[in-house]
Amino acid sequence: MARQGEMFRGVTVALVTPFRDSKVDEAGLRKLVDQLIEAGVDALAPCGTTGESPTLSHDEHDRVIAITCEQSNGRAKVMAGTGSNSTAEAIRLTKQAKKAGADGALIVSPYYNKPMQSGFYEHYKAVAEEGELPVVVYNIPGRSAKNIEPETIIKLAELENIVAVKEATGSMDQASQVLAATELTVLSGDDSLTLPLMSLGASGVVSVVGNIVPEDVKAMVEAASAGNWDEARKLHYKLFGLCRDMLSLATNPIPVKAAMKILGRDTGDLRLPLTSLEPAGIESLKNTLDNYGLKS
Template identity: 45%
Template sequence: MFSGSIPALVTPFRGRAFDEAAYRDLVEWQIAEGSSALVPCGTTGESATLSFEEHFAVVRVCVDQAKGRVPVIAGCGSNDTAVAIRNTEEAKAAGADAGLLVPPYYNRPNQEGIYRHFEAIADACDLPLVLYNVPARTVTDIQPETVARIVADIPSVVGIKDATGDLARVSRHRESCGTDFCQLSGNDDLGLAFMAMGGRGCISVSANVAPRLCADFYAAALAGDYARALELQDKLFPLHAALFTDASPGPVKYALNRVRPDFPADLRLPMTPPSEASRKVVDAALAHAGLI
């Protein structure tokens, strides 16, 4: 259902207000540069700082601007199952093609609780769901056995964004969930290995800044041209690292403003601009990739 380079879109602000015009321009640029789907209101989109009304206004703008040219996978996660259900229903009403859902964070349910969380969401809404496993942020890990159980029992779960950094899980998920189960990397820097092991693409931070290079990289990997993919990996790798030299999405917004000077770099607290050291690393990586 999903493949290739899929940017987890940043959300532009001017002051504290959502800049709709800048967002529409970003969506248009991403599609023109070859991004194969879009993720509004993920972690990189500062979803934690958006009100419910703002969150789904952003999703609606993304859907409206995409106009069906690429799928839209809306961030819907919450550590409250009832809120996650409401978010998923609202994403469907906004016209999203799928919902992206982390397991409950902070309250840290066991594996049964994680399973029942996704079961309840799927029972309440038939929107296709993509699991998002990112233990470094949620402190909750969807274990491979639980992923297999979810996929076996819940047909609307169509894929996973795997940001565990555990590459062996790609093979474990292929073994337990089938080779058609859509596995998307959540780590740009591991994209080459992830694809070689059977991945289908990446929900990417770097694609915000380098959409064409990222699209070309995943197109090469999907075509089995790993020599070309390795060339692009070498070109992109410093950028993948640089965008996490300070708290994300500070470096990403800084980088995007360097590539597209009209794009605002404003952040919402508690996020703050990247340090001078981070900015220098980002500048060097952008130059290495030929983006500035």
């Protein structure tokens, strides 16, 4: 029986949050939503890492999700970032996203307080039961400081409202364990690993580079889904350098915002403690964009 996570098959773009004069640029956000939907993406994920959620106020967080839902208006699914290292806060954010019209909740593993595996389970169980939205478990130990072990995810898969995993551990072994033992929809949380994960049975990606080249990410995922592996590999290698720059030049979302500015799609400043890409990084990024065929 298909689970609700199937709604997030394909390409979900992890939205940047445009800022102007230290405030959320609502017009810029609406424009970005329209551009990505017109490019054919399947879903949008506001208020994740790429959206600088740690520096959004609670009101801003709710507002960015509401704008994304309103502007999308059913043309694409909305996977709202509503995670927190406070279970009560994650539930509040998720309920508010439900009111705004979101289709699902992207819940990052609790960071900094480093729960035991039993704590991860109880956290996600509470959000799934009380938050009123299908839950995508976002496992990213590089940011949250601790892995949600495969055995815990397999146990979570028994809960009706846990529908998918955003897999950002970088471990093919972990992804294989989850795919083999559950019916969860597995989505790549790292653009450069989307094709390898899809070869194992993953269903798509929550993409950062999709902010820049959504059509190519979509084409690669569709080719892989159709079993056209030669075409998918061709697109993977085309995308690879750009995908790596998004992670290797500086912390996400510093490079993607820099790239959008270079390409004339300025989404404004970063919020401290994030700072702008340094000159050497900008030159490297310009070379990558030029080699890709994207001109400033």
